[in-house]
Amino acid sequence: MTSRLTPDICIIGGGSGGLSVAAAAAAFGVEVVLVEKGRMGGDCLNYGCVPSKAMIAAGKHAHAMAEAPRFGVSAGEVKVNFGKVHDHIHGVIAAIAPNDSVERFRAMGVTVLEAEAKFVNRTTVMAGDTEIRARRYVVATGSSPFVPPIPGLDSVDYLTNETLFERTRAPKHLIIIGGGPIGMEMAQAHRRLGAEVTVLEGARALGKDDPELAAIVLDAIRAEGVALLEGCQVTSVEKRGKTGIRVSYEGKAGAGVVDGTDLLVAGGRLANVEGLGLDEAGVAHDRRGIKVGANLRSSNSRVYAIGDVAGGLQFTHVAGYHAGLVVQQILFRLPAKENRDIIPWVTYTDPELAHVGLSEEEAARRHGGRISILRWPYAENDRAQTERRTTGLIKLVVDRKARILGVSIAGAGAGEMINMWALAVANSMTLKDVRGYVPPYPTMAEIGKRAAISYYSPLTRKPSVRWIVRLLRRFG
Template sequence: MSNTTKSNIGNSILDVDICVIGAGSGGLSVAAGAAQLGASTVLIERHRMGGDCLNTGCVPSKALLAAGKAAHRWRGERALGVEYAPPGVDFAAVNRHVHEVIAAIAPNDSIERFEGLGVRVIQGTARFAGPREVVAGDTRIRARRFVIATGSSATVPPIPGLDGVPYFTNETVFDNTVLPRHLIVIGGGPIGLEMAQAHRALGAEVTVLEAARVLPKDDPELATLLRQQFVNEGIAVRERVKILRVEPDGDGVALVLDTGEGDEERITGSHILVAAGRRPNVAGLDLEKAGIAYGPRGITVDARLRTSNRRVFAIGDVAGGPQFTHVAGYHAGIVIRNAQFRLPAKVDYRALPWVTYTEPEFAHVGLTEEQARAAHGDAITVLRWPFVENDRAQTERKTSGLVKAVTTKSGKILGASILGAEAGELIQVWTLAIGQGLTVKALAGMIVPYPTLGEVSKRAAGSFYTPKLFGERTRRLVRLLSWFG
């Protein structure tokens, strides 16, 4: 369909093949892919190109973490025989570093780049005017297919008094140029823990308050080990707490907790960071006019990411699934195959990895031990290999951590969790194995260079065979063979 402009009650009308709403990771991937395949494409963004990931999420958080890790290393190399003076942290300079990283990556997501690819970029707020029509400013867009990629925003819990004090979310914390004296983090998920550790390494006192347990979607055994690491670094981690209210306290804030015994406990700090989950961005889209079903968790989609209006797809956080940038990118590929090639591609999360970028890193793919037992009962095998048994980890004094994998009795890999140095890199071999249906035999038999951290995965996989290899039956066989010379 041609990209034409008409007149209708003073508004211009664009007739295009595909209209993408939201220029975050998923929306940009769809727009770039569709345009390069020759489809006439419109991309609508009401705020900043690059969305949450570039501006207030993955990129700035990892940049801040890098600064925190640099300060942590500066303090902690004494075991290697290297002495440093205490690090001097210029928090304003750290903030400049964060925004320089954003600026360095921004051209990849810029309007200029996408217009160069042939995408028509409209800066404005999109809303549906019917099943096949969207309005953005003075422009009406009619498209064969629409893709909603509006992402999510920080959830602010209804804690009494919270709206009466200043607080950060991920959307504002990276504009802060003054190191907090005492940062109180509400939420013990990945964002909360990453920001807690980064600020602690840069010199702030930090308290984490979590209503359940930290990292509730991850393996509890490894999450407990990470929690202890935080405690060792001087971060106060409080789990299963109930916040009764928030109050001003001089030039700071106070959070009043329920002790569970009829008393109250008061924690004072200088700043609050709210990291208590995300909510899908659906407000103002007028989804009802397009016949698109949605709820508190986001837009309802099927396995092909189609909404109740079959001409409209939803991807990324707004689709109510796993909230990761790489999932939005994966969704983009599913939509391109469906919308452009008419292939019935479906999402499959069995080999979906995720990483919490603390130090040590915490990575996971597939089922946890608890999930595997729920699905397979006792017909599973749990494999473990500690980093302390890895020579490369010893040479670098990065021995905290563990590889934990879950398999069937036949050796099919069901899931893996890694807490340790470079876990985000190490999890990828397990992701490939699960995605391709490999067994532990493939990992146990691979040749890995020595000394590398990658040996922990090989050793963990190899431990599947240890009971049989060194059991009495094998010993008898060896004794029998020895009779033949």
């Protein structure tokens, strides 16, 4: 028999964004139904951020052992047990999973339905044999790997991020299609764990980041032995022998082939909109996701969309940010709008690549070219020298009033350093604010203070300023 629920909020999707809305609403005593057809925790916990960073950590340890002689330490030959790397990855997932579990959310008072959800009209969702009529709906179904229509791809056993971390055997030669953050992170991690790696990118690797800083990261990855072919369009994939894979491509220098043992497809992601009954609900959408306004509301006023499915920046922390905006509107009737200019992101390669705010190009366009660019290299930082992590720099973009518009960092610890700059951008802080704080010595974060102070260096050479200094000296 069909049961009926009439909650205040129905959330479709138990990933980061959906769980954040459910937890916040339940904390205020609001009746919430959460519908999830797959694993609680979504892509981030099970197939994305958590397992990938766990694998990167394993690769870092292997690389640190190989680098040890530079510090006068002999660690012996590096040996990688890929089966135990797999166990490490899934041990991390298991440690975090209870925070996202069905049991925990039911204990909070959330009604969790483990079923597939589908709108049947503008006001009703069916989840299994349960009919839901909620005051508001939040769609948080995330995204899935995009598999390009490459001839022959369906004839081989290719990997995506959803299957990569199930492997207990190291690939001998991993071919990666896609040189974005996922592709480059996994390329370096697998190379450090002993695999030969080739990356094929149709345009420019790490193309969404500042080219100057991306080049620093890509040069470092190439130096570790990853073969990176940019501007190459994959034309076909085929089996080679019993276990091999051949990828054919066309590039600027002509056609070529790469022979490997394993293939990872990392060519982007598609919003999960299929099967939700969005047309029946009157929710406008396309292949990029649900169409929403700055307030994350869809064409159906009852329905909000957050995270990857909202068609914008695809990061776990964006889903959390969206959750807060939606809770503010649904529970407190307070207006809220997404501001993508304050969203930071990090690519967890080594060196790391982090960014927040406007890029140099965006800032120049919005401010008519009236901007200043400030840089400071890691090589001029004492802590970086002690750690032998001197590759990289920080780049600040400021307007005529010294307001911080954007910051990019390529180098060790960039992902941690960007936190302070994200705060600065979100609060429209200026270089004067940065000049006034004292960083502890020796820390790599000092590069930010040095870059900020460099903005004032031209003042030391101005005749008028020097005249004032001489004048003031006369008063004792």
